[in-house]
Amino acid sequence: MKLEKILDKLGSIEKNSFIKIIDNIISKNPRNIKEINKILSSTDKGLKSVDNQNISTIFELTEKEFQEQINCEFQEITSQLDLLIDIIIRDGNCIMKQDWFSRLYENEIKHLKTKIKNLNADFDKDTSELSASRVRDYKIYKACLQTAYYNDVDNNREAKITSDELSIILTLAHQLDLSQEEEKLINYSILPVKKLEIQEVIKSLKNIGVIFYSNKENTIYVADEMVRMLRKVRQQEVAEKFYRRTLKLLREPIINQICKDHNIDRKLSYSVKIEEIIKEGVSFTNLLLEDIYKVGGNLTDKKKTLNELCEKGLGISNLKGSVLEDKISSLIEHFENVERDEKVGISIDGFDKLLTELNLSLPKLNKQIKDQFELQDEYVLKADFLLDYNIKPRDILDLIEKENLTKFIKDNGVKQRGDDILNILEHYKDVENLYLENYENVAYRNLNLLKENGIIVKESELGLKFEELTSFIFQSLGFNVDEVFKNELNTKKDMIDILLNLGNDEVIIVECKTSKERGYNKFSTVSRQLKSYQNVALKNNLRIVKILLVAPEFSDDFVTDCEMDTEMNLSLITASTLLNISDAFKLSKYKEFPHVLFRDIVINEDRIIKALSK
Known part of the structure; x- marks a missing residue:
């Protein structure tokens, strides 16, 4: 769930910890302070009075500083933050009831203790499937971590791992190609994991701003944007679903080799082994750099294998980059963009x-x-x-x-x-509904986004398509979109786009305009056109209740010119506002949209949606 949507659901007290952290970051002049100040300049009451959409934008602008603060929390080795973050960033764990989270936490602790016991036994067993070199890697990492933690105790200081020590240990883990699960098992074999009270766990996560907790619903919320940031903290390059999609393209012998390298049981079924690799936190980058290729393959062979995996398996052509590392980064970036995209791909x-x-x-x-x-x-x-x-x-x-x-x-x-x-x-x-979901993209004539979202259309057809969709939306609002009467009124010179027949010789004239450019600004042209339509209607003894102009957006100059016009009863409505009003109308008690609500110069979406909900 998006951050803005979560903030809309919560009260001010429940958002307080998160707001305080952002406020604290802003007070220290973060990298994007100029952009943040532009948002804050609209209010003199600080961040608390900023709307949820802008809070979401400010979080994006302070994400790096927020991430740095979370990284600092890892220096407190008793915090269990790695274990807790691994739970809340899993696909499907972004919304959880308290009792469900408690159960997941308990299971994680039990599972961890069992695996630590097995790992310690593997250190000593001659029959262990672990190779001698892998046992050596584990022992090196464990010895270094033990020194970093206990050297404070030896010097009569509180036991902790400093940021310098942590960066060295993380580098060591990376060089030894340890998965996150392997790191975690060794960490907790030095400092035994202790089960904490669930309220204490929730409070600690809430205080560092990574979760929201609704007291009323007993529910934990983790924003999609926060999940992506926490993955970076845990150095997980892609979401589990994209990792799974990639692994399923690999042959079983390659999956078995990855399992052998990371102490995963190779006797498990193919699909279970894939899930275990994901749970282990095996580095996605390392996997594509080394693990999926034939032994002894040269760089050219590796590039060819990766290109085939992406093009034939994942349907991604033309990966950027000439070297292997750049191609992998390009693939990760692609998956990030797919995850950020709110479109579903079908309606x-x-x-x-x-x-x-x-x-x-x-x-x-x-x-x-x-x-x-x-x-x-x-x-x-x-x-x-x-x-x-x-x-x-x-x-x-x-x-x-x-x-x-x-x-x-x-x-x-x-x-x-x-x-x-x-x-x-x-x-x-379901093309009809898919077009509606892409209504704003049609308005902006955004062919690339339409294509990405599964719609193939010629640019020359977009104007007519926007008119058809707008007509359909007005029908869904209960209006009589009168095509027959419109055709009777239209002349070769004056062609009204949409005519809403209210009965008793009353009409609303609707004009539709698409535009690639941001901020529709051709008022003089469109006003002449609309005045011609107005004259046609008046000559036919019709009362024009309203003229509506629908476009993707309007420039400030266009709005000002519209306000100064005294000859037309004209209102401006953006494509996104019309669609959102239509969605709100479906949930309202009204059978027909009360057109008296169309009374602003620029139609106020929030006011109308509020009126419909009463």
Whole structure:
């Protein structure tokens, strides 16, 4: 769930710890202080009076400083911060009831203690599957960590690991190619892990700003933006779902070699081994630098293998970079962009239909998804629910075994030639709703984003498509979009885009304008056009209740010119505002939109949505 959406759900007391931390960062003149001050200049009451959208923007501007503060918390070795962060950044753990979090924490402690016991036994057993060189790596890391921690005790100081010591230890772990889980096991074998009270754990996480806690709902929220930042803290380059997607493209012998290198049982099934590699926190970069290639392969072979993995397996062509490291960085950046993108790839209705039919065809899938993402609800195959956890259609399909995908495809008449997952996504795209979800992109004539979101359209068709979508939205608001009457009124010279017939010879004229440029500013041109439409309507003895101009956005000059115009009853409405009003109307008690609410020069979205909710 996005930070802004979480902040909207919470009271001021529940946001207080987070706001205080951001306030403290701002007081120390962070890197982006100029941009922050521009936002704060609109209020004289400080950060607490800034709206949630701008708080979210300010967090983005202070993310590096926030991350530095979290890194400092790791110097307190008894904090269990590594263990706790590993829980809250897992896919599906961004929203949790307190009792569910308590259960996950308890299970993590038990699991950790069992693995530490097994690891210590492996150090001494002659029959251990660990190679002698791997045992040596573990012992070197453990000895260095032990010295860093206990040298304070020897000098009669409080035992802690300084930032200098920590940076050396992290470098050592990286050079020894230790996974995060291996680091964690050795760390807690030196300082035994102690189970803390869950309220104490929640309070500590809340005080450093990484979670929000709703007392009313007994629920923990971790913002998507915070999850991405915490992954950087834990040096996890990609989300689990993208790691899984990549690992599933590798042959089993390669998966077995990775398991051998990181003390994972190779007797497990293929899919379980993949999950264990992800849980171990094996470095994604190291995996693609060394682990997936044939022994003795040269650099050219490695580049070719990586390119094939990305192009044929992941469907990503033209990775940037000429050296292997740059190509891997480019892949990580691609996954970050996919995760940040709020678009689903198919429409929400299409996602719901896909989930319903998956549940009918594969009745065990609900439990599999629930277990995989550690979700608390009993029935989880609901689009809105999953999207709050940032789980998208592709993430669900990636978890389904090949034979089950084949069964589903046959059961539901999906195209069978080509890539199974891409065929399923295409089948459930639901183009009409997908266009509506991309309404603002159509308004901005943003062909690249439309293409990325699964819409192929010619630029010459965008103006007409925007008009069609706007017409559909007004119909959904309960208006009579009168095409017949409009065609009777239109002349070769004057062509009204949309006519809303209110009855009793009363109409609303709607004009639609798309624009690539930011800030629509052609008032003189559009005003002449609208006055011509007005004259046509008046000649036909019609009363014009309102003229509405719909565009992606309006420049300040355009708004000023509109305010100064005395000849037309004109209001301006942005595409995003119209769509949000339409969404709010669906949840309201009204059968037909009360058009008297269209009374501002620039239509005020918040005021109208508030009025509709009464």
